[in-house]
Amino acid sequence: MDFATVIQILDSAVRLMTPLLLACLAGLFSERSGIFDIGLEGKMLMAAFASAAAAAVTGNVWIGLAAGVAGSAALSLVHGAASITFRGNQLISGVAINFLASGLTVLLGQTWFGLGGRTPALDGAARFAEWQLPFAAQIAPVPVIGPLYADVLSGHTPLVYVALLAVPATWWLLYRTRFGLRLRAVGENPASVDTAGVSVTRLRWTAIAITGLLTGLAGAYLATGLSAGFVKEMSAGRGYIALAALIFANWRPWRALGATFLFGLMEAVANRFPGIDLGPFTVPSMFMNALPYILTVIILAGFIGRATPPRAGGEPYVKES
Amino acid sequence: MIPSGEHEPGPAQGPGFGAAAAPAGAWAGAPAGASAGGAPAAIELRGISKSFGPVQANKDIDLTVARGSIHGIVGENGAGKSTLMSILYGFYRPDAGTIRIGGREIAITDSQTAIRAGIGMVFQHFKLVPNFTVLENVILGAEDGPWLRGSLARARGELQRLAADYDLQVDPDRTVETLSVGHQQRVEILKALYRRAEILILDEPTGVLTPAEADHLFRILGGLRDQGKTIVLITHKLREIMDITDTVSVMRRGEIVTTMPTRDTSPERLAEAMVGRKVLLDSGRTPAVPGPAVLDLKGLRMVDKDGVERLRGIDLSLRAGEILGLAGVSGNGQSALMEILGGYPEPGAKVEGRLTLNGRPLPLTRTDAGARRDAGIGHIPEDRQAEGLIMDFAAWENTAFGYHDRARYGRGWLMDTAAMRAEAAAWMDQFDVRPRDPDLASRNFSGGNQQKLVVAREIENDPTVLLIGQPTRGVDIGAIEFIHRRIIGLRDAGRAILLVSVELDEIMQLSDRIAVMFDGRIMGERLPGQTDAGELGLLMAGLDPATTAPEDGIPPEVGGPAPPFDPGRDRPSDAGPASPSPSKGII
Numbered sequence: 047m048d049f050a051t052v053i054q055i056l057d058s059a060v061r062l063m064t065p066l067l068l069a070c071l072a073g074l075f076s077e078r079s080g081i082f083d084i085g086l087e088g089k090m091l092m093a094a095f096a097s098a099a100a101a102a103v104t105g106n107v108w109i110g111l112a113a114g115v116a117g118s119a120a121l122s123l124v125h126g127a128a129s130i131t132f133r134g135n136q137l138i139s140g141v142a143i144n145f146l147a148s149g150l151t152v153l154l155g156q157t158w159f160g161l162g163g164r165t166p167a168l169d170g171a172a173r174f175a176e177w178q179l180p181f182a183a184q185i186a187p188v189p190v191i192g193p194l195y196a197d198v199l200s201g202h203t204p205l206v207y208v209a210l211l212a213v214p215a216t217w218w219l220l221y222r223t224r225f226g227l228r229l230r231a232v233g234e235n236p237a238s239v240d241t242a243g244v245s246v247t248r249l250r251w252t253a254i255a256i257t258g259l260l261t262g263l264a265g266a267y268l269a270t271g272l273s274a275g276f277v278k279e280m281s282a283g284r285g286y287i288a289l290a291a292l293i294f295a296n297w298r299p300w301r302a303l304g305a306t307f308l309f310g311l312m313e314a315v316a317n318r319f320p321g322i323d324l325g326p327f328t329v330p331s332m333f334m335n336a337l338p339y340i341l342t343v344i345i346l347a348g349f350i351g352r353a354t355p356p357r358a359g360g361e362p363y364v365k366e367s
Numbered sequence: 368m369i370p371s372g373e374h375e376p377g378p379a380q381g382p383g384f385g386a387a388a389a390p391a392g393a394w395a396g397a398p399a400g401a402s403a404g405g406a407p408a409a410i411e412l413r414g415i416s417k418s419f420g421p422v423q424a425n426k427d428i429d430l431t432v433a434r435g436s437i438h439g440i441v442g443e444n445g446a447g448k449s450t451l452m453s454i455l456y457g458f459y460r461p462d463a464g465t466i467r468i469g470g471r472e473i474a475i476t477d478s479q480t481a482i483r484a485g486i487g488m489v490f491q492h493f494k495l496v497p498n499f500t501v502l503e504n505v506i507l508g509a510e511d512g513p514w515l516r517g518s519l520a521r522a523r524g525e526l527q528r529l530a531a532d533y534d535l536q537v538d539p540d541r542t543v544e545t546l547s548v549g550h551q552q553r554v555e556i557l558k559a560l561y562r563r564a565e566i567l568i569l570d571e572p573t574g575v576l577t578p579a580e581a582d583h584l585f586r587i588l589g590g591l592r593d594q595g596k597t598i599v600l601i602t603h604k605l606r607e608i609m610d611i612t613d614t615v616s617v618m619r620r621g622e623i624v625t626t627m628p629t630r631d632t633s634p635e636r637l638a639e640a641m642v643g644r645k646v647l648l649d650s651g652r653t654p655a656v657p658g659p660a661v662l663d664l665k666g667l668r669m670v671d672k673d674g675v676e677r678l679r680g681i682d683l684s685l686r687a688g689e690i691l692g693l694a695g696v697s698g699n700g701q702s703a704l705m706e707i708l709g710g711y712p713e714p715g716a717k718v719e720g721r722l723t724l725n726g727r728p729l730p731l732t733r734t735d736a737g738a739r740r741d742a743g744i745g746h747i748p749e750d751r752q753a754e755g756l757i758m759d760f761a762a763w764e765n766t767a768f769g770y771h772d773r774a775r776y777g778r779g780w781l782m783d784t785a786a787m788r789a790e791a792a793a794w795m796d797q798f799d800v801r802p803r804d805p806d807l808a809s810r811n812f813s814g815g816n817q818q819k820l821v822v823a824r825e826i827e828n829d830p831t832v833l834l835i836g837q838p839t840r841g842v843d844i845g846a847i848e849f850i851h852r853r854i855i856g857l858r859d860a861g862r863a864i865l866l867v868s869v870e871l872d873e874i875m876q877l878s879d880r881i882a883v884m885f886d887g888r889i890m891g892e893r894l895p896g897q898t899d900a901g902e903l904g905l906l907m908a909g910l911d912p913a914t915t916a917p918e919d920g921i922p923p924e925v926g927g928p929a930p931p932f933d934p935g936r937d938r939p940s941d942a943g944p945a946s947p948s949p950s951k952g953i954i
Contacts, residue, residue, distance in 0.1 A: 224510040224518070231496045231507050238494040241456075242508025242558075243479030357497070365458060
């Protein structure tokens with residue numbers, strides 16, 4: 047494997063990591079506040095559809111982005127109402143959201159566009175353009191560092207950089223601010239927050255809102271950055287992979303970057319080498335494509351490391367003395 | 368008795384808090400229920416009522432607590448103490464009545480209002496974030512601004528000052544889950560003081576403490592009172608009321624039945640006021656007539672699935688017709704021991720040792736509670752709701768459960784449910800279980816009555832050996848008296864009883880021999896007539912009474928203190944697998 051191929055794979059890994067990273071951080075906010083969110087998948091799908099539809103109609107990707115966030119936020123509202131306000135079962139609410147998004151996107155897509163659930167292909171201003179980072183062209187000739195900067199780091203759509211910047215921002219918010227302290231506390235022991243005179247409900251709603259925003263970005267990136275338009279079930283389990291990465295990352299932002307990059311890398315490798323020839327037999331492409339999912343199963347089954355989820359996760363808070 | 372320093376231990380003495388230089392007459396001028404000479408009372412409740420559906424939890428409560436005093440509130444479970452305090456802390460809004468704090472009438476709508484009014488609460492179950500540091504826990508909800516840095520720095524200085532003023536030393540950088548229970552409680556007190564609480568409410572604060580820790584807590588409370596803070600102490604332990612409060616109120620069925628200066632009352636009178644009738648605090652037992660050894664345990668060791676050694680070589684011998692009391696702070700291996708004797712060791716645990724019953728060996732693992740019961744070992748588990756009963760089953764099902772395959776319940780292939788019901792009804796009569804309805808689901812009985820169901824089942828099946836864990840935890844005084852008498856009755860019938868309790872009073876009252884457990888081993892054995900709470904307290908803290916003064920019996924900061932003579936070992940880790948992190952200079 048030559049250096050150019052490596053650069054190509056890394057570049058592709060960054061692109062494929064982005065929706066996972068955004069969704070993973072989205073899940074981090076929700077779960078750190080004590081609300082399990084298995085509906086990341088559905089929210090991403092809804093955001094992908096909404097952004098693709100709006101971008102196709104208006105021809106403006108930024109309006110598409112706003113529509114994507116709105117679509118995801120609407121489902122977040124449903125999840126918040128079910129699990130915070132009405133103290134329902136968070137898993138059931140999440141599963142319902144996934145089904146809802148899966149059916150609704152195709153139904154609306156067919157009704158509006160009549161393309162069998164797809165949206166029209168996006169081009170021009172209806173898609174995100176690629177940004178060249180400053181001095182990319184000048185640094186490119188420098189060996190090793192040059193290609194890494196110019197080809198791997200530079201030349202992505204804006205949402206990639208938003209996702210990368212969201213990592214330190216999340217870390218800072220979580221560990222350096224009052225909001226972060228309270229957020230971490232409410233996921234561990236909501237009673238401690240409540241008895242300190244802080245509203246558990248308001249904190250959790252705030253967390254859910256941030257989750258809605260971030261999954262909105264993730265979905266919009268899928269439809270308008272990674273692809274050019276919405277296709278049925280295009281999130282393809284990325285919401286679940288993001289959850290697995292979140293567990294793998296032990297609910298910490300920097301580790302989330304590492305975990306999602308690993309998944310992105312596997313997907314990139316599978317795309318680049320559909321079948322690996324090992325002499326006596328060839329590893330089939332299906333296996334390569336299944337790798338991220340296999341790893342997800344292994345992580346979710348708890349084989350890797352010891353994950354310590356937020357202690358109050360999954361339980362509605364009921365005041366008691 | 369609590370070894371309260373130089374103070375004499377008589378239970379009926381006045382405000383017997385002697386360690387801090389408390390001005391003995393400080394409160395005396397203020398008659399209970401009125402505010403002295405113009406200074407407004409710290410707390411003044413008038414006509415507070417609160418009902419939950421048909422249940423009247425608080426009925427027309429009038430209560431006045433003078434500033435700078437320690438006021439005790441006693442009452443049985445369900446008497447309405449906790450509801451009243453929850454109203455003061457803004458968890459519930461009263462249906463009627465007024466609250467005055469420091470003379471000013473306020474409506475406490477939420478905890479934030481209560482905190483602003485200067486009320487701090489130390490709950491029975493701590494409201495701490497286990498994986499936060501002490502510092503983070505203290506500032507949570509009381510931060511100075513949106514950024515943490517400044518808040519943390521200020522809190523650090525403030526904690527230093529509070530530690531010096533009130534003898535409340537805690538390492539601010541330590542994670543709370545690695546602290547011992549006593550130190551976690553200090554963090555709760557520090558939280559309240561950091562929020563400038565003038566009134567401190569403590570709900571059953573000593574339930575989880577060793578006698579020495581409790582004593583230290585009382586010294587702290589005395590110091591706080593001397594600095595002008597007002598303290599409300601909710602407890603069911605009459606001795607604590609007698610030892611440290613200035614005034615006391617008794618609650619029964621949602622009402623305050625009496626309020627008086629503590630020095631004018633006695634434990635007997637308080638107990639009577641709580642229950643509404645005369646109570647025999649003394650279980651009236653006669654000396655044991657022990658027979659031959661029945662149960663013999665040699666060299667029991669247990670390593671749990673995380674590789675932590677929880678039991679480190681336990682030898683016990685239990686004779687017919689005696690009660691062996693096993694004292695100790697919870698989490699020192701008592702539960703593991705009882706589970707192994709009861710036939711259900713913790714999953715994944717490695718167990719070794721030898722157990723014989725009447726000379727016949729019994730397996731330690733690969734057995735179950737049913738086989739143990741067949742062999743003659745009955746068990747009243749310490750957690751009646753999780754292990755003693757199936758909460759959704761009817762009373763009659765629960766009194767038969769575990770013995771349901773006995774011949775007397777059988778009718779061919781089927782269970783004779785009529786026989787089970789009849790027996791349950793008879794036992795409920797004998798044990799005075801209320802309401803007397805065998806078809807009622809167990810969860811609808813009060814804690815005391817649930818416990819009576821378990822006790823009835825195990826005692827009436829007449830075991831050779833009865834294992835009893837925390838028989839009276841969360842049980843009201845009337846039922847305690849009854850359960851104690853039944854246990855002694857079983858002993859007098861020549862049965863062997865192993866009693867585990869964290870209530871030292873209970874151990875002292877019932878046991879014919881007392882063994883103290885600490886960190887997975889038996890620290891020593893004493894006869895009840897020849898020891899006192901001070902000596903047992905030292906053993907419970909893992910110290911040798913021969914070489915330590917009673918005041919030093921406060922375990923170190925870390926959870927499950929390591930025995931001082933054996934520092935290399937692992938420690939019991941109820942607080943999780945936290946490794947003993949190096950102590951950074953204590954403030």
